[in-house]
Amino acid sequence: MRGFRTIVFLLLVSSMAGVAAENKVPASLSFDQTVDRVVEREHKFVETMQRMHPLAETYIQNLHEDSDRNVEPVNDQYFLGRVDLNNGPRDSVFQKHHKGFLRHVVNPFSAALSTRFLPQGFAQMVILDSDFQKNNYHFSFVRREFLGEARCIVIDVQPREKAPKGLFTGRIWVEDRDFNIVRFNGTYSGHSDYTYYLHFDSWRFNLQADMWLPSYVYVEESGTQHNSALYHDLYLKAQTRLWAYDPEQLNHEEEFTQIKIDNAVDDRPAAKDNAPVEAQRKWERMAEDNAVDHLQKIGVLAPPGDVDKILQTVVNNLIITNKLQIEPDVRCRVLLTLPLESFTIGHTIVVSRGLLDVLPDEASLAMILAHELAHIALGHHVDTRLAFNDRFFFADADAFQHLHFERNAADEEAADNKAMELLESSPYKDKLGNAGLFLKTLQAHSPVLTNLISPRLGSKMASGNTTRMAALFNSAPTLERQRLDQVAALPIGSRIKLDPWSNQLTMVNANPVALVSPREKMPFEVTPFFPFLSYSQTDKKLVAQGPANP
Amino acid sequence: MRNTMRTTGTVCFFVFVMVASALAQSRLVSGPSPAVAGPAYDISIGYSYLSMPISSAGRANLNGLDFSGNVAVSPRWGATLDSSYLRTSDVLSTPHQGYVLSLQTGPVFSLMQHRNTRVFVRALGGMALVDGAVPVSATSYFHGWSMRPSYAVGGGVERSVSEQLAVRVIGDYVRTTFYDTAGATQAQNNLRLTVSFAFRLKQHPHRYSAQVR
Numbered sequence: 233m234r235g236f237r238t239i240v241f242l243l244l245v246s247s248m249a250g251v252a253a254e255n256k257v258p259a260s261l262s263f264d265q266t267v268d269r270v271v272e273r274e275h276k277f278v279e280t281m282q283r284m285h286p287l288a289e290t291y292i293q294n295l296h297e298d299s300d301r302n303v304e305p306v307n308d309q310y311f312l313g314r315v316d317l318n319n320g321p322r323d324s325v326f327q328k329h330h331k332g333f334l335r336h337v338v339n340p341f342s343a344a345l346s347t348r349f350l351p352q353g354f355a356q357m358v359i360l361d362s363d364f365q366k367n368n369y370h371f372s373f374v375r376r377e378f379l380g381e382a383r384c385i386v387i388d389v390q391p392r393e394k395a396p397k398g399l400f401t402g403r404i405w406v407e408d409r410d411f412n413i414v415r416f417n418g419t420y421s422g423h424s425d426y427t428y429y430l431h432f433d434s435w436r437f438n439l440q441a442d443m444w445l446p447s448y449v450y451v452e453e454s455g456t457q458h459n460s461a462l463y464h465d466l467y468l469k470a471q472t473r474l475w476a477y478d479p480e481q482l483n484h485e486e487e488f489t490q491i492k493i494d495n496a497v498d499d500r501p502a503a504k505d506n507a508p509v510e511a512q513r514k515w516e517r518m519a520e521d522n523a524v525d526h527l528q529k530i531g532v533l534a535p536p537g538d539v540d541k542i543l544q545t546v547v548n549n550l551i552i553t554n555k556l557q558i559e560p561d562v563r564c565r566v567l568l569t570l571p572l573e574s575f576t577i578g579h580t581i582v583v584s585r586g587l588l589d590v591l592p593d594e595a596s597l598a599m600i601l602a603h604e605l606a607h608i609a610l611g612h613h614v615d616t617r618l619a620f621n622d623r624f625f626f627a628d629a630d631a632f633q634h635l636h637f638e639r640n641a642a643d644e645e646a647a648d649n650k651a652m653e654l655l656e657s658s659p660y661k662d663k664l665g666n667a668g669l670f671l672k673t674l675q676a677h678s679p680v681l682t683n684l685i686s687p688r689l690g691s692k693m694a695s696g697n698t699t700r701m702a703a704l705f706n707s708a709p710t711l712e713r714q715r716l717d718q719v720a721a722l723p724i725g726s727r728i729k730l731d732p733w734s735n736q737l738t739m740v741n742a743n744p745v746a747l748v749s750p751r752e753k754m755p756f757e758v759t760p761f762f763p764f765l766s767y768s769q770t771d772k773k774l775v776a777q778g779p780a781n782p
Numbered sequence: 783m784r785n786t787m788r789t790t791g792t793v794c795f796f797v798f799v800m801v802a803s804a805l806a807q808s809r810l811v812s813g814p815s816p817a818v819a820g821p822a823y824d825i826s827i828g829y830s831y832l833s834m835p836i837s838s839a840g841r842a843n844l845n846g847l848d849f850s851g852n853v854a855v856s857p858r859w860g861a862t863l864d865s866s867y868l869r870t871s872d873v874l875s876t877p878h879q880g881y882v883l884s885l886q887t888g889p890v891f892s893l894m895q896h897r898n899t900r901v902f903v904r905a906l907g908g909m910a911l912v913d914g915a916v917p918v919s920a921t922s923y924f925h926g927w928s929m930r931p932s933y934a935v936g937g938g939v940e941r942s943v944s945e946q947l948a949v950r951v952i953g954d955y956v957r958t959t960f961y962d963t964a965g966a967t968q969a970q971n972n973l974r975l976t977v978s979f980a981f982r983l984k985q986h987p988h989r990y991s992a993q994v995r
Contacts, residue, residue: 345855347820356815397897398813420814424895425982426854427816451817466818 266385267371269411270404274364277412280443281317281359286477286732287531288315290354291570291684291724292451292470293758305757310683311351312532312569314628315474317359325351326532326629326688354472357432358446360400360416368395374403380765382407382414382438389418397422398429407765412436412444414765428466435761438768439477439733446474447732448761469758471724475568475732476531517560519619520578523635524565530628531735533582534566539728539737543583546598550605553658562608564601566737568730571683572674574600575637575690576607578614582637585728585737586684590721590756595663596670598655599701606650612643638691644700652703668708669720671699673755676711681756716747721755822854826950828978832868832882835970837962839917844868844882848976852890860890864906864934866976876923878915882958882972885909886934893937903937910958912970918963928967930959940980948980 261269289312293305313325361368374386384405391399402418414436420429432451436444449472506514527533534540543564551558563580567573570586581604591597615637617623626634639647655661671694678685678694685694693700712718729738747753830848835841846868854860869881886908893901910932915925936954943949956972 345821345853347818350815350817350819352815353817353819356817359814362814396813422813423816424857425822426819426857428818428820429814430817 263371263373266406266411267366267387270387270406270413271364271366273411274360274413277444278317278359278362278364281445284445284477285314285316286445286474287568288313288351288355288358288472288474289570290349290351290470290472291758292349292468293681295454295467295469297467302751305677305680308681308683309349310571310686311349311354312688313351313355314476315355315358317355317362326632353429354449354451354470357430357434357449357451357472358436358474360404360413360434368392368399376408377405379405379407379415380763381767382409382765384408384414389416391421407444409767410442412438414438414444430466430468430470433760435763435765437732437763437765439731441768443768445477445732448473448763450758450760452760471758471761473570473730473732475730475735477733478735513560515616515619516578516614519614519616520580522621522624523577523615523618523637524580526624527567527631527635528735530631532568532631534568534585534730534735534737536565537736537738539566539588539739540564542739543581543597543601546594547581547601547605549660550598550602550654550658554654556605556609556654558608562605566728567689568735568737569688570724571688572685572693573687573690574604574693575639575687576604576612577637579608581605581608582690585730586724589724589727590670591727592666592670592719592722593663595660596667598658598660599651599664599667599670599704602651602654602658603647603700606647606654607639607643609654610643610646610650612639612647632688635689637689638687644691648701648703651701655704664704664707665709666720667701668704668706669711669718671701671705672708672711673720675699675705677756684756713753714750716750716753719747719753719755723754723757723759725759725761819856822860823983824852824948824980825983826850826852826978826980828950828976830866830868830974830976830978832866832956832975833973834882834912834914834958835972836874836914836916836960837968839874839963842870842873842880842914844870844880846881848978850978852980854890854892858892860892861887862890862904862906863887864908866974868974873915873923873925874917876915876917876925878923878925880912880914880925882913883911884932884934884956884958886932888934898942900940900942901937902940904935904952904954906934906954908932910956912958912960914960916961916963924961924963924965926961928960930967932956932958934974936974938976946982948982950976950978950980952976952978 290310292309294307294309295303296306297303311325368391370390370392372388374388377384377386385408387404387406388402389404390401398420399422400416400418401421402416404413404417405415406412407414415434417433419431423429430451430453432449434446435448437447439445439447451468451470451472453466453468524533528535540563543566547562547564550556551562558579560579565580565582566588567582567584569584571584572587572590574581574583574587576582581601583600583604587600588597591600618635623634655664674685674694675697678696686692699705711720725740727740729740730736731738826849828848830846832844832846833841834844846866848864848866850862850864852860852862863885864887865883865885867881867883869879871879873880886906888904888906890902890904893903895901908931909929911927911929913925913927915923917923934954934956936952938950938952940948940950952975954974954976956974958970958972959967960970962968
């Protein structure tokens with residue numbers, strides 16, 4: 233009997249140990265064991281990433297410091313691509329134009345003789361080391377620290393002297409529940425004369441249960457100092473954002489398997505034929521839906537969500553106060569890319585995430601939406617070629633070449649005039665000063681931030697001496713950079729938060745910050761990331777269900 | 783001797799062409815993809831020694847300076863513009879002061895790189911001005927100059943001392959033209975050894991562009 237009790241006791245203990253292991257409650261590990269777990273998790277991470285094909289968007293601002301030590305962007309670069317880490321980082325880059333053959337003939341050495349930013353090099357910064365080996369590095373414990381709700385072990389990592397080139401050197405943050413690296417900050421060692429590695433701060437989010445995936449990378453380099461380790465004049469800030477991880481977003485096969493029709497009944501009052509006008513409207517709506525669906529499918533348009541509702545509220549304010557009758561309904565969607573642009577696809581108003589980020593207030597948003605609403609109200613041309621689905625049979629990366637929603641100058645001017653009418657009758661009519669200031673700031677930066685202000689799908693908002701909504705521009709007060717209370721445009725990333733797995737957008741939940749110097753205004757500028765890390769809902773449930781004291 | 787030099791030159795040429803094309807297909811530096819790539823410029827100055835055969839008379843030893851400008855346009859490939867001025871106070875014991883002035887350009891290919899050391903080969907073409915003398919007897923000699931196309935094939939080792947500075951040792955087979963005792967032009971198979979310091983030039987942001995593939 234005693235033997236039976238012992239066996240039962242041992243079985244109970246071993247089953248509890250099994251539960252503890254399954255729920256990943258960390259036992260007290262030595263630092264060496266912790267490093268082993270980190271290395272093991274990182275290998276799993278690399279395997280996971282090789283199956284993932286997110287979109288990666290990199291925006292770079294080259295900087296210059298003037299004699300008064302003011303640092304300002306002098307030019308910019310932008311690329312968007314789908315990441316493929318199977319054979320080293322490779323991107324299929326979305327391009328607006330292919331470089332012509334003539335350009336290569338005229339100056340065949342232009343590429344070879346200029347310094348180039350390489351998209352795959354920025355994508356690389358999501359990987360600490362594709363073959364992370366403990367014996368290649370020195371690890372030293374720094375401290376424990378919270379990043380959001382993730383309690384982290386902070387470890388300094390340096391390549392050993394005899395280790396190969398190209399290893400990560402810097403600091404890693406490891407969440408202490410599953411030992412995933414959630415942040416790493418440093419560079420790769422051993423650049424050559426011809427190539428450079430940059431300093432970066434790479435963040436991963438817990439997007440799915442047991443899955444921390446790269447989401448943000450901030451890059452900063454200021455090699456103008458004479459004692460810089462890198463012998464170059466790279467002086468830049470850059471952001472890389474990754475999204476569209478969810479493979480179900482890319483192929484709609486899942487939707488097919490989920491179709492359920494239970495006792496379908498046609499409860500329409502009576503059979504109804506379409507009048508020619510209705511047929512035309514439906515045809516245009518079909519073209520619109522095709523384009524919107526395609527953009528969402530390839531991951532450049534956010535699925536319908538909370539931010540759309542905010543835009544819809546502003547549009548409804550304009551429609552109601554102006555007593556507009558528009559059929560079919562006007563819808564609002566958000567393009568997930570950074571370049572500042574807004575356009576219409578039929579009756580769908582599309583505003584880019586970058587533009588929403590930098591708009592200073594609701595009246596400025598109303599200005600943007602009023603312009604697009606004016607195109608709709610004036611009945612400007614809808615491209616019905618897109619009603620045929622074969623028009624979308626092209627590679628994702630060629631989307632910007634095949635889809636065009638820009639308007640001609642006459643339509644733009646007419647929309648500007650109509651938009652002014654709409655705004656004059658709206659609740660925003662007395663608050664348009666900042667909108668004009670936004671346009672002034674936009675125009676001031678347009679010669680420098682050409683890639684930020686160049687649209688990929690719509691029409692340009694500012695070029696040369698002209699901007700959209702010139703009447704507002706002319707009536708705006710003088711732009712005074714030194715005035716702290718005059719904030720005409722916000723830094724990039726000020727308003728919109730993107731869920732890299734589902735592409736859902738939400739508003740940034742940050743406390744308002746009082747500026748202490750004009751330097752902190754940073755209109756249209758790249759800033760570092762400091763996200764609040766949290767565990768995915770599934771992982772939270774795991775903890776909640778886990779035994780408190782096994 | 784002449785045949786030996788010719789053979790050496792031919793072998794060097796084939797080694798350059800064949801090995802370069804074979805190795806170009808592999809990556810020079812393994813590891814993470816860089817975020818920035820661009821031409822690396824440097825200028826170098828150094829001491830150069832040339833062993834020059836004089837037809838039917840022996841070899842003259844010339845010493846002088848070598849200047850070059852180099853650009854690396856990929857991890858393996860680059861180009862160089864090389865100029866050297868080498869002289870001797872007496873060509874084969876004649877009172878004539880001879881010199882060789884050359885200006886050549888051509889591709890440079892990096893065979894391998896390990897830490898701070900790089901091994902490379904190069905093939906150059908250009909012009910050479912040879913001012914020399916040909917002894918015809920114990921007391922008399924012809925002297926004159928010849929400016930003709932010339933080429934060089936060689937290789938070297940570069941060792942980086944710091945981010946800005948490197949030391950290079952280069953050996954070249956150099957083909958020039960001069961006269962023989964009969965006054966006819968005759969190819970010369972020279973050997974050149976150069977030791978130089980290379981100073982790397984900084985890159986500037988205004989040249990940046992995005993490379994999109």
